[in-house]
Amino acid sequence: MLKPILLVEDNPNDLELTLVALDKGQLANEVIVARDGQEAIDYLTSEGEWKDRAPGNPAVILLDLKLPKIDGLEVLGMIRSNASLKSIPVVMLTSSREEQDLVRSYELGVNVIVKPVEFAEFVEAISDLGVFWAVLNEPPLGSTRFRRLPSSQ
Numbered sequence: 001m002l003k004p005i006l007l008v009e010d011n012p013n014d015l016e017l018t019l020v021a022l023d024k025g026q027l028a029n030e031v032i033v034a035r036d037g038q039e040a041i042d043y044l045t046s047e048g049e050w051k052d053r054a055p056g057n058p059a060v061i062l063l064d065l066k067l068p069k070i071d072g073l074e075v076l077g078m079i080r081s082n083a084s085l086k087s088i089p090v091v092m093l094t095s096s097r098e099e100q101d102l103v104r105s106y107e108l109g110v111n112v113i114v115k116p117v118e119f120a121e122f123v124e125a126i127s128d129l130g131v132f133w134a135v136l137n138e139p140p141l142g143s144t145r146f147r148r149l150p151s152s153q
Helices: 012-024 037-044 072-081 099-107 119-138
Strands: 005-008 031-034 058-066 091-093 111-114
Touching: 005 012, 005 037, 012 031, 012 111, 012 119, 031 037, 031 091, 031 099, 037 058, 072 099, 099 111
Parallel strands: 005 031, 005 058, 058 091, 091 111
Antiparallel strands: none
């Protein structure tokens, strides 16, 4: 079974564009949508409305920087400080070009994509991103998707 993609986005227009872009990438992964930072944390920790969700972490988290309740950097800090969550790939999606936001995101170990203004560029970036993180990326040793290469001896 494929792991879901967790999309954390509060802006309805950006949410719709991102879902269209992921759809164009023809990914089979379910996309779980959280509309604020607290909902994302609840999903990741199986609390609140997500207390009965299937166990396991998402394949990747697409995380908006500017969110209500708890902002993206705070969500990211919680993810990176939690032993069971810290290895989840996180991609920060932002329209912010503020240097301090970008630097802090990189310091917390994420890739940052500044949302392109052009629709076609945005669709291509998100589609490529989804394919890489949900399909092509190989998790570290100990993961159920890890494949050991044959020994050269």
